[in-house]
Amino acid sequence: DTGVSQNPRHKITKRGQNVTFRCDPISEHNRLYWYRQTLGQGPEFLTYFQNEAQLEKSRLLSDRFSAERPKGSFSTLEIQRTEQGDSAMYLCASSLSSGSTEAFFGQGTRLTVV
Amino acid sequence: DAKTTQPNSMESNEEEPVHLPCNHSTISGTDYIHWYRQLPSQGPEYVIHGLTSNVNNRMASLAIAEDRKSSTLILHRATLRDAAVYYCILLSNTGNQFYFGTGTSLTVIP
Numbered sequence A: 001d002t003g004v005s006q007n008p009r010h011k012i013t014k015r016g017q018n019v020t021f022r023c024d025p026i027s028e029h030n031r032l033y034w035y036r037q038t039l040g041q042g043p044e045f046l047t048y049f050q051n052e053a054q055l056e057k058s059r060l061l062s063d064r065f066s067a068e069r070p071k072g073s074f075s076t077l078e079i080q081r082t083e084q085g086d087s088a089m090y091l092c093a094s095s096l097s098s099g100s101t102e103a104f105f106g107q108g109t110r111l112t113v114v
Numbered sequence B: 001d002a003k004t005t006q007p008n009s010m011e012s013n014e015e016e017p018v019h020l021p022c023n024h025s026t027i028s029g030t031d032y033i034h035w036y037r038q039l040p041s042q043g044p045e046y047v048i049h050g051l052t053s054n055v056n057n058r059m060a061s062l063a064i065a066e067d068r069k070s071s072t073l074i075l076h077r078a079t080l081r082d083a084a085v086y087y088c089i090l091l092s093n094t095g096n097q098f099y100f101g102t103g104t105s106l107t108v109i110p
Helices: none
Strands: A005-007 A010-013 A019-024 A031-037 A044-050 A053-057 A065-068 A075-079 A088-095 A109-113 B009-013 B018-023 B031-038 B045-050 B061-064 B070-075 B084-092 B104-109
Touching: A005 A088, A010 A019, A019 A088, A019 A109, A031 A075, A044 A065, A075 A088, B009 B018, B018 B031, B018 B084, B018 B104, B031 B061, B045 B061, B045 B070, B070 B084
Parallel strands: A010 A109, B009 B104
Antiparallel strands: A005 A019, A019 A075, A031 A044, A031 A088, A044 A053, A065 A075, A088 A109, B018 B070, B031 B045, B031 B084, B061 B070, B084 B104
16 A cells, blocks of 8 residues: 555646545545645645545535545545635545544645636 | 644754654543644655653654643654654544644754
8 A cells, every 4th residue: 555645736727617636545544534735834624534424524615615435435525616715735634543543644736726 | 622832943953852842731631642744745744643651663752741731752863854844733532633733843954
């Protein structure tokens, strides 16, 4: 297993377009997280899955954002009608179901909305 | 999850030990103390975690205060590759997210 994989690594899109990012977690990890990070700030929580169930969503996740994890494996994060303020690094992480284990982060997808 | 407080930045000379402090005065009994670091343009990387006892691994040591209201990440010999933002995070077994805060930006001086 090569760790958490995110695709694409970079995405440039025009304002108003829809974009979709994919995250492939470590295979036996049942927790999956999405975070957003802007320059100079720490990662901000967006949403969290336990297997296929989306158990928590941040207020940052407006109705233009949707995340899925259909079979409890990979996850997608879609942003509809992108705005310039959506420009950020989107990070995915996975872990086992316990605070006593570490989370593994992907390299992120950097979104630029022009 | 409980919040943490860290200094915004620290400096260290290369090959000297570095002690990165973290205050977590509202920690609960089930919260684990996690440390992650993030190099520029990369995702956060796990460093170490612990519950009550001090912990050592190949990357660092974690010293936890007896009352658990603070902890210190110890890098025994700082290298230039250790320059990163270090985050102290609390997570319980029932916790659903890692709350990152702003972290400590470590500069290593050659």
